[in-house]
Amino acid sequence: MKKKLSAIIIDDEAPARDIIKTYLDEFPDVEIAAECRNGFEGVKAIHELNPNIVFLDIQMPKISGFEMLELLDVEPIIIFTTAFDEYAVKAFEVNAADYLLKPFSRERFRESIVKAKGLLKDKSKKREITNKLIHHHDSNIQYLERVVIKSGWRIKIVPIESVFWFEAQDDYVMIHANEGKFLKQKTMKFFERHLNPRDFIRIHRSHIVRISHIKQIEPFSKMSYQAILNNGISIPLSKTGYQKIKDII
Numbered sequence: 001m002k003k004k005l006s007a008i009i010i011d012d013e014a015p016a017r018d019i020i021k022t023y024l025d026e027f028p029d030v031e032i033a034a035e036c037r038n039g040f041e042g043v044k045a046i047h048e049l050n051p052n053i054v055f056l057d058i059q060m061p062k063i064s065g066f067e068m069l070e071l072l073d074v075e076p077i078i079i080f081t082t083a084f085d086e087y088a089v090k091a092f093e094v095n096a097a098d099y100l101l102k103p104f105s106r107e108r109f110r111e112s113i114v115k116a117k118g119l120l121k122d123k124s125k126k127r128e129i130t131n132k133l134i135h136h137h138d139s140n141i142q143y144l145e146r147v148v149i150k151s152g153w154r155i156k157i158v159p160i161e162s163v164f165w166f167e168a169q170d171d172y173v174m175i176h177a178n179e180g181k182f183l184k185q186k187t188m189k190f191f192e193r194h195l196n197p198r199d200f201i202r203i204h205r206s207h208i209v210r211i212s213h214i215k216q217i218e219p220f221s222k223m224s225y226q227a228i229l230n231n232g233i234s235i236p237l238s239k240t241g242y243q244k245i246k247d248i249i
Contacts, residue, residue: 005120006033006049010042010065011057011081016102020055020081023109030113039063040155043071047153051076053116055100058082063148063155070185071150077116143196147175149182158182160199164213164229166191168206201248203227203241217245 007030009017017035024030033049036042038060046054054076058065065080080099098112147163149156162178172183173191192202202208213229217237220226225237227245237245 004028005030005053005117006051007031007053007055008033008042008045008049008051008076009035009055010039010045010060010068011035011055012037012060013057016057016081019103020109023106026106026110027113039065039068042068043150043155044153046072046074046076050074052120053077053079053113055079055081059084063157067148071148071155077119079112079116142194144191144194147182147184149175149184151182156182160195164210164231165235166200166208201241201244203245204236204238207235207241209235211248214245217242 007024009020009032011017011020021032021035024032030053033051034045036045039062042054042056045051056065056068056078058080059082065082069078081102081104082099083102098115100108100112144160146160147158149158156179158175158177158179164176164178166188167174167176168188169183171185173186173188175182175184188202188206188208191200191208195208199210199212200208201211209227209229213231215228215230217225217227218234220234220236225242226234227237227241228234
């Protein structure tokens, strides 16, 4: 007997979830493993059940569909469902498995399932699609307002206004904030590009600091300096970083 495909529906609106369930009745080889009302439930369900297909709303309370993608350790086929045409077009442009613009017809839903089944046979394509979606979302951010972080099963939303400095940690970035320290799998280049330059400055290849958190600059050795933060932590200054701070103050 052929193994069924599993699907998870993630949407904060019950009528939207019901439509997908109704349309899926036409596909007995696809079973609904779970339905979730928000991204927090969605991340947990995806990691526990490892579905083949995820129907994912983009605009949801707590965390968005795009933010959810960054938290996944598995790679299901993503089919966006959205009432916002601008998001649907963006998802299509970056080659998501597909998007369903609400309200969508049974025929349009059928096309989406057929496309998803085809993509399931190509694992490298699945990874490529997920990477493109995350990259596309990143490139369209102007200035970050928050960072969404997963630690085990816990998801933490860290407001940028609470962050003191960012520190490179191999393939991750350590975020030092009022609430504590958090690791995020991003690059320093990403944060440098998407932090408001009025608030943050990169003073070293491994450190981006909130300008208002810099207490003073002190000599470190004969030809180098360090920044002393309000909490007493000292951070080395590169030559470029030292010049940046001099220009500001």
